[in-house]
Amino acid sequence: MAEDHVNAIKELGDQLQTASNSLQVQEIRNTWLGRKGLITGRLKGVAGLPVDQRRDAGQRWNGVRIEAESMIDEALARLQYQEETRQLEQERLDMSIPGVSPGLGMLHPLTRVRRLVEDVFLRMGFTLRYGPEVESEWYNFEALNIPMNHPARDMQDSFFVDIPGMVLRTHTSPVQIRGMKAAAGRLPVKIIAHGRVYRRDDDPTHTPMFHQMEALVVDRGISLADLKGTLLAMTQDLLGEDVETRFRPSYFPFTEPSMEVDVTCAVCGGSGCRVCKGTGWVEILGSGMVHPVVLRNGGYDPDHVSGFAFGLGIERLAMRIFELDDLRLLYQNDLEYLSRFGRYTGRPIL
Ligand SMILES: [Zn+2]
Structure with a gap:
């Protein structure tokens, strides 16, 4: 015991x-x-x-x-x-261990295409202008000579908001009116505008939201030759010296005359293929001489000045450049998909 x-x-x-x-x-x-x-x-x-x-x-x-x-x-x-x-011995700093580097981001393919076009016009002396995405019907339709019976004014084609008289802009063209008003009669007006626009479309080649780029020039004695010269400079700058352009008569309420612009198909070089539906040409934009009503609504006298305008879809251009068949993939924030575009810095080829 x-x-x-x-x-x-x-x-x-x-x-x-x-x-x-x-x-x-x-x-x-x-x-x-x-x-x-x-x-x-x-x-x-x-x-x-x-x-x-x-x-x-x-x-x-x-x-x-x-x-x-x-x-x-x-x-x-x-x-x-x-x-x-x-523990201290294990934690001792080992300078020879490779570091963990943070993943480098890159510009979205649409941003790259937009900047490319923007760059062409800034070098030609254009000024960048922005407008609101929730726009008044007056700026979006009336001021641009779009009549009440135009299909874009139908509820089926545009997004109207709860505030009476307001709409999600269906194009960047209202910035033409805003740009002219801001210039307050001074000459020349040389602006480009880009941004989001909204339409009630949803299929592989159309999304309810997409991006447009718009250009407007107003001055004394502006003619169709100035429009063609500017577009040729742009297409050659973007697509190479060899590219040819073709103007086809068309109709837009805010231009008269109006033209759609085609460029030679990059896939077949103009001989005709599936992409260009055998024509050898691919449409890239709509353009025309500014309608007198539009000039007047912007505060300019169509008897003394004239102008041209054109607009293109950034997505359509991106689809050509990157050979995409489903546009919607660009909007899904799928980093793995977007990284396939790589850090593209060269000139695009349509
Ligand atoms: Zn072709």
């Missing part, structure tokens, strides 16, 4: 010797000194001993408790020190 406490200390010492980490020492502490621990049990048992033995046994086991605590604390400190040292 008297040797119990000696054996206890010896056994505890053996257990602490074999412990290999601080967690095991915590478990040992629990086994011996926890609420249901061996030494705790012995101390509680003192109360049940005959009166003459209590004092002696109480002192003995209390001494065991104090010694056990100091042995455990010492083992714990030793193992914690070893663990910390080991």
Whole structure:
């Protein structure tokens, strides 16, 4: 009985010797000194001993408790020190390990195409102008000579908003009126505008939101020759010196005369293929001489000045450049898909 406490200390010492980490020492502490621990049990048992033995046994086991605590604390400190040292060694900065580089972003394919066209016109002295995407019906339709019975004014073709008289702009052409008004009669007016436009279309080649680029020139004596010259400069700049352009008569309410512009098909070089439906030509934009009503609505007198305007779809151009057959993929924020376009920096070829 008297040797119990000696054996206890010896056994505890053996257990602490074999412990290999601080967690095991915590478990040992629990086994011996926890609420249901061996030494705790012995101390509680003192109360049940005959009166003459209590004092002696109480002192003995209390001494065991104090010694056990100091042995455990010492083992714990030793193992914690070893663990910390080991961890510090592992964490030492290794300059030879290759770093983790953050993925580099890139411009969206549509932004690249837009900037390319923008660049051509800024070099020709045009100024960039912006207009609101929620536009008044007056700027979007009336001012541009679009009559009430025009299909674009139908609920089926345009997005109208809850505010009466307002619409999500169906084209960038309202910026022509805003640009002329801002110029307040000064000459020349030479602006380009681009941005989002909205129509109720949704199929592989049409999305409800797409991007347009618009140009307007107003000055004294502007003629069709100026329009053709500017467009030729643009197409040659964008598509190469060899490209040929073709003008076809067309109709737009805000230009008179109006023309659609084709360029030689890049796939077949003009001999005719599936892409150009055998014609050798691909349509790229709509253009014309600014309608007198539009000039007047912009604050200019059609008897003294004239102008030309044209607009192209950025998406349509991008589809040609990148040979896409489903435009909608460009809007799904799928980084893996978009990264296929790579960091394209060269000139596009239609
Ligand atoms: Zn072709």
